[in-house]
Each structure stands twice: as structure tokens, then as C-alpha cells.
Amino acid sequence: xxxxxxxxxxxxxxxxxxxxxxxxxxxxxxxxxxxxxxxxxxxxxxxxxxxxxxxxxxxxxxxxxxxxxxxxxxxxxxxxxxxxxxxxxxxxxxxxxxxxxxxxxxxxxxxxxxxxxxxxxxxxxxxxxxxxxxxxxxxxxxxxxxxxxxxxxxxxxxxxxxxxxxxxxxxxxxxxxxxxxxxxxxxxxxxxxxxxxxxxxxxxxxxxxxxxxxxxxxxxxxxxxxxxxxxxxxxxxxxxxxxxxxxxxxxxxxxxxxxxxxxxxxxxxxxxxxxxxxxxx
Amino acid sequence: xxxxxxxxxxxxxxxxxxxxxxxxxxxxxxxxxxxxxxxxxxxxxxxxxxxxxxxxxxxxxxxxxxxxxxxxxxxxxxxxxxxxxxxxxxxxxxxxxxxxxxxxxxxxxxxxxxxxxxxxxxxxxxxxxxxxxxxxxxxxxxxxxxxxxxxxxxxxxxxxxxxxxxxxxxxxxxxxxxxxxxxxxxxxxxxxxxxxxxxxxxxxxxxxxxxxxxxxxxxxxxxxxxxxxxxxxxxxxxxxxxxxxxxxxxxxxxxxxxxxxxxxxxxxxxxxxxxxxxxxxxxxxxxxxxxxxxxxxxxxxxxxxxxxxxxxxxxxxxxxxxxxxxxxxxxxxxxxxxxxxxxxxxxxxxx
Numbered sequence: 212x213x214x215x216x217x218x219x220x221x222x223x224x225x226x227x228x229x230x231x232x233x234x235x236x237x238x239x240x241x242x243x244x245x246x247x248x249x250x251x252x253x254x255x256x257x258x259x260x261x262x263x264x265x266x267x268x269x270x271x272x273x274x275x276x277x278x279x280x281x282x283x284x285x286x287x288x289x290x291x292x293x294x295x296x297x298x299x300x301x302x303x304x305x306x307x308x309x310x311x312x313x314x315x316x317x318x319x320x321x322x323x324x325x326x327x328x329x330x331x332x333x334x335x336x337x338x339x340x341x342x343x344x345x346x347x348x349x350x351x352x353x354x355x356x357x358x359x360x361x362x363x364x365x366x367x368x369x370x371x372x373x374x375x376x377x378x379x380x381x382x383x384x385x386x387x388x389x390x391x392x393x394x395x396x397x398x399x400x401x402x403x404x405x406x407x408x409x410x411x412x413x414x415x416x417x418x419x420x421x422x423x424x425x426x427x428x429x430x431x432x433x434x435x436x437x438x439x440x441x442x443x444x445x446x447x448x449x450x451x452x453x454x455x456x457x458x459x460x461x462x463x464x465x466x467x468x469x470x471x472x473x474x475x476x477x478x479x480x481x482x483x484x485x486x487x488x489x490x491x492x
Numbered sequence: 493x494x495x496x497x498x499x500x501x502x503x504x505x506x507x508x509x510x511x512x513x514x515x516x517x518x519x520x521x522x523x524x525x526x527x528x529x530x531x532x533x534x535x536x537x538x539x540x541x542x543x544x545x546x547x548x549x550x551x552x553x554x555x556x557x558x559x560x561x562x563x564x565x566x567x568x569x570x571x572x573x574x575x576x577x578x579x580x581x582x583x584x585x586x587x588x589x590x591x592x593x594x595x596x597x598x599x600x601x602x603x604x605x606x607x608x609x610x611x612x613x614x615x616x617x618x619x620x621x622x623x624x625x626x627x628x629x630x631x632x633x634x635x636x637x638x639x640x641x642x643x644x645x646x647x648x649x650x651x652x653x654x655x656x657x658x659x660x661x662x663x664x665x666x667x668x669x670x671x672x673x674x675x676x677x678x679x680x681x682x683x684x685x686x687x688x689x690x691x692x693x694x695x696x697x698x699x700x701x702x703x704x705x706x707x708x709x710x711x712x713x714x715x716x717x718x719x720x721x722x723x724x725x726x727x728x729x730x731x732x733x734x735x736x737x738x739x740x741x742x743x744x745x746x747x748x749x750x751x752x753x754x755x756x757x758x759x760x761x762x763x764x765x766x767x768x769x770x771x772x773x774x775x776x777x778x779x780x781x782x783x784x785x786x787x788x789x790x791x792x793x794x795x796x797x798x799x800x801x802x803x804x805x806x807x808x809x810x811x812x813x814x815x816x817x818x819x820x821x822x823x824x825x826x827x828x829x830x831x832x833x834x835x836x837x838x839x840x841x842x843x
Contacts, residue, residue: 384579386577390543390567391565391570391590
């Protein structure tokens with residue numbers, strides 16, 4: 212910046228990086244603590260309570276989570292539910308967002324309003340009716356029920372997200388494609404969708420994460436061990452008289468892995484995707 | 493190549509009429525420019541021909557085929573958009589080959605057409621580039637190339653030059669005209685720039701409020717505008733207008749001075765009229781309409797002088813270089829045959 216001395220500039224930089232560092236520490240400390248607890252032997256858990264790193268390390272917690280618990284099953288269930296939900300929601304939201312972005316139709320404002328309204332209900336309020344409906348349909352205690360609920364709850368936001376990405380693709384492009392020889396669907400497939408990949412990546416990531424970490428509906432709709440998702444499964448480490456912190460944290464760390472891998476894979480789409488979405492609001 | 497005919501075309505957006513009984517015959521190989529201020533319906537008309545808008549009445553034919561309900565892809569047209577609308581994820585070659593690929597043309601034919609078009613447009617070295625790696629002028633050329641490889645019946649241009657800077661615009665104007673002369677494909681070109689219209693068109697169609705005002709060759713529109721709107725729209729700087737009252741062979745202007753009318757003017761004495769004089773037809777003289785110099789703008793080839801006369805702001809274009817100072821009092825005159833006479837109520841030409 213002009214008019215500033217070297218000292219001021221350096222001080223400014225230090226302040227900036229200091230603030231970012233503070234934030235990073237604040238955000239990452241819980242994750243760090245989770246990892247730390249997961250490798251702390253049971254007998255040191257309370258005696259070395261606030262030490263930054265335990266004096267002895269162990270992987271016993273991981274071993275027992277993977278071998279002696281149902282966690283691998285929970286894990287697989289969560290993968291099935293989250294991936295299926297993410298795919299269905301993104302596919303539906305892409306078409307719904309396209310319709311809202313491109314067409315004028317009767318009741319369009321109403322549709323947008325209803326979609327928005329669904330986002331304003333507190334979840335707790337809709338749990339009893341949903342439980343009754345799902346019960347009568349035979350969709351409690353299985354993964355289909357969860358997929359349907361997660362899809363329903365994420366589709367509104369995902370539609371708005373996709374609409375904002377599609378609004379960013381000029382209408383001229385598909386008109387050019389239609390004159391060049393495409394039907395509307397061809398134009399969508401060959402021209403519009405390739406250009407909205409960042410948006411779809413962001414939508415997939417958003418829905419996947421939401422479904423992956425959802426607890427309330429999982430807790431309510433699922434009873435049997437074989438159908439539990441990992442977030443519900445984590446509660447099995449909470450016993451009547453004690454909490455097995457070591458195993459619970461080991462399970463949590465394992466649960467972070469797919470999300471991290473997923474974001475790593477989506478990163479190149481996501482960076483452009485999120486900024487593009489941000490600018491367009 | 494084909495002719496295009498529009499018969500009694502109507503178009504409404506809700507309660508708003510945007511096109512009203514459009515009748516237009518465009519001959520095979522003709523270059524027609526649709527021109528008018530923004531909102532006049534020219535773009536809507538072009539998009540209706542392309543099939544991107546549906547019409548509420550009338551008939552559009554390309555060649556001898558009625559295409560009212562034919563999908564854009566089956567109309568055998570190519571369109572160049574104002575935004576170029578290049579596919580950002582395809583390189584120049586793929587952009588140009590896109591339509592032929594969709595038609596499953598043989599690979600040799602596609603390669604041949606793309607090579608020929610890129611050579612014609614000087615794009616040979618850019619075929620592997622993505623649109624974002626091109627300058628505005630190059631993108632414009634790729635958009636042209638994409639239209640050419642199709643070898644369509646009709647070219648449609650929707651303000652293709654308005655995103656370019658002034659210098660590039662005049663270069664591309666010349667190129668498009670040259671291209672049309674070599675391809676001889678029927679072309680319909682929309683612009684709000686009357687200079688583009690004058691320089692490129694075989695015939696100009698002036699539109700206003702969804703209605704065709706006048707159709708004709710550029711110079712005919714310039715020399716004999718059918719109404720005040722066309723007179724004011726065609727020509728730069730614009731025609732000077734004076735409110736006047738006819739007194740038989742002459743007209744009395746607002747400040748009381750008299751001006752001789754052309755012999756051809758069919759006016760009744762006492763009729764309220766508007767007199768139009770093009771800036772290059774106004775001259776300084778010893779007597780006539782008194783005016784006061786406001787601004788002098790030397791353009792090199794000519795000098796544009798702005799004056800106040802008869803209650804109007806008047807532009808005079810002088811080929812000589814008059815020595816003038818702001819505030820100077822001068823007399824203006826025009827030859828009777830250079831004067832356009834319009835009826836004030838209807839706006840229609842009277843001579």
C-alpha cells in the first residue's frame with residue numbers, strides 16, 4: 212500500500228497472518244484433540260488429561276474399533292447413504308435448478324417460496340409426523356428411509372445452489388448449441404453441464420457432508436445394529452456407566468477419513484465452484 | 493442459400509406487442525440489416541427467424557418451407573451472437589466443428605471445412621486455443637467461423653460487433669461485408685448502429701416500436717426518409733428539424749424567418765409541418781436563417797459547427813474550414829431541393 216513505511220507493512224502482514232493462525236488453531240484444535248485422545252492408552256486418559264501429547268502412544272483403540280465393534284458395518288452404511296443421497300440430490304437439483312434458472316412458468320415464484328419455506332422449519336417439529344409416515348410405509352429401520360429423508364431435506368438448498376451456478380452460464384451458449392443442432396437436452400448435456408461441473412462438485416460435497424454427519428434422523432429411524440450409520444454408531448461407545456473415549460475418538464478419526472478424501476478429490480472443482488457461487492450470491 | 497419471407501408476423505410478450513404485422517421479403521443472397529433503437533423489436537424478430545422465440549401469428553418461410561414450428565436445429569441457419577457464445581470448454585477447432593459433429597458429417601469433410609474457414613478468417617494458428625485465450629477480435633472471428641462451416645441457408649447476426657472497440661469494429665465490418673460478397677449467403681444482420689447499417693446493407697429495414705418504418709437501399713433511406721423517425725435515425729450527425737407553418741411555396745419558422753420549400757412539397761397553406769435539413773446541406777450565407785455559433789468541432793476532413801437557430805440546436809457540417817468563434821452571429825441557408833418536409837401530426841413525408 213502506498214504511503215506506508217516498511218515497518219507498517221511488516222506489522223500489517225504479521226497481524227494478518229497472526230489472525231489467520233489464531234483462526235486455524237481455533238478450528239483445528241478439536242480435531243487435533245480427537246486424534247490425540249484416539250492414540251492415548253486408557254490408563255493415561257485421565258492422569259495426563261491436558262498434556263498436548265500422551266507420553267505413550269497406542270493403536271489399541273483403532274484395533275478394537277475395527278475388529279471388536281460393529282463400526283465397519285456403520286461405516287459402510289454411512290457410505291451407502293451419503294453417496295446415494297449426494298448423487299440423487301445433485302441429479303434432481305441440477306434439473307430443478309435448470310428449470311428455475313431458464314424457464315418462466317406458472318407458479319414459479321410459489322415453487323421457489325415453498326422450497327425456501329421447507330428450510331425454515333425446525334427439524335424437531337417435523338420429526339413426529341415423519342416418523343409416523345415412514346413407519347406406515349415400512350421405511351423405518353432401513354437405509355432407504357434415511358436416503359429418502361436426507362434427499363428430501365437437502366434438495367431445496369441444493370436446487371438454489373445449482374440455480375445460482377446455472378444462472379452464471381450465459382443463455383446464449385445453449386441457444387447457440389440449439390442452432391448448431393442440439394435439442395434442449397443435448398445442449399444441457401454437451402454444453403451446460405460440462406460448464407457447471409464446479410457447481411455440481413460443490414453440491415455433491417455439500418450434500419455428502421450433510422448426510423454423512425446427520426444424527427437426528429438416523430437416531431430416530433434406525434434401531435437395529437445392522438442398519439446404523441456411523442454417527443448413530445458413535446453413541447454405542449457411550450455406556451450406561453462410562454464413556455469409552457479412546458474408541459469413540461478412534462472411530463471419529465476413521466469417520467473423518469472419507470470426508471477428507473472426498474474433499475481432496477473435489478478440491479479442484481470446489482475452489483472455483485465456491486467462489487463462483489459466492490460472487491453470484 | 494435461400495430467400496426468407498415474413499408474412500404478417502405478430503409477437504407478444506404477455507400484454508405487450510413487440511412485433512406488429514411484419515411483412516418482409518428477403519431475396520436469396522441479400523444482406524439485410526434490421527436497425528432501430530433498443531426495444532424496437534429487431535432482436536426479437538431475428539430470434540423469431542432463428543426459432544429461439546415463437547411467434548403469435550403470421551408465417552415465416554425459409555426458401556419454400558414454412559418454419560413456424562420447426563426447431564432451431566432443423567432450420568438450417570447459423571447465428572453469430574453479440575456475446576459470441578463460444579463454448580468455453582472446447583478449443584477453436586471443436587467450436588467450429590461442433591455443429592458438423594452433431595450432424596455426424598464425415599471426418600474428412602469436417603477437417604476440410606474447418607481448415608477452409610479458418611484460413612479464410614486467419615485463424616489457422618489458433619485452432620488448439622481455448623476461447624479464454626483469445627482476444628475479442630479473434631473470438632469474433634471464431635464465432636464467424638462456426639457459422640461459416642455450417643454452410644447454412646441463412647446467416648443471422650445479432651449485434652455481432654457491439655462488444656468490439658471502435659477500430660476493430662470498422663475492420664470487422666469490412667471483413668463481414670467481404671465475406672458476404674464471397675459466400676453470397678443470405679444474411680440478416682441486427683444492429684442499433686446506423687453506420688453499420690448504412691455501410692453493410694443491400695437493404696435496410698428500420699424498425700420502431702415493433703413496426704417496420706421503412707425498407708430500402710441505404711442511400712434511398714438517407715435521401716428520402718419516409719417519416720420523421722427514419723429521418724432522425726439514419727444519418728450521423730442527425731438531421732436538423734424545425735417546426736414550421738407552411739405558407740404555400742415557403743415555410744415560416746418559429747423565429748419568424750422564412751425558408752423556401754422544394755417544389756415537390758405537397759403542402760396546404762397554413763399546414764403545420766416539420767422541416768428537416770441534413771447537417772451537410774446547411775450552409776453559411778449572406779442572408780437567411782439567423783443563428784449563433786455555440787461550439788466548433790474540427791474533425792479534419794470536415795468541421796462540425798453547432799448553432800442556436802429558430803429555437804433549435806442545429807448542427808452544420810462544413811467541408812471548408814470556417815473561421816468561427818463561439819457567440820458569433822451567422823446566417824444559414826439550404827437549397828430547396830435539399831429540404832425534407834414532414835407533416836407535424838402524422839410525421840409522414842410530404843415531398
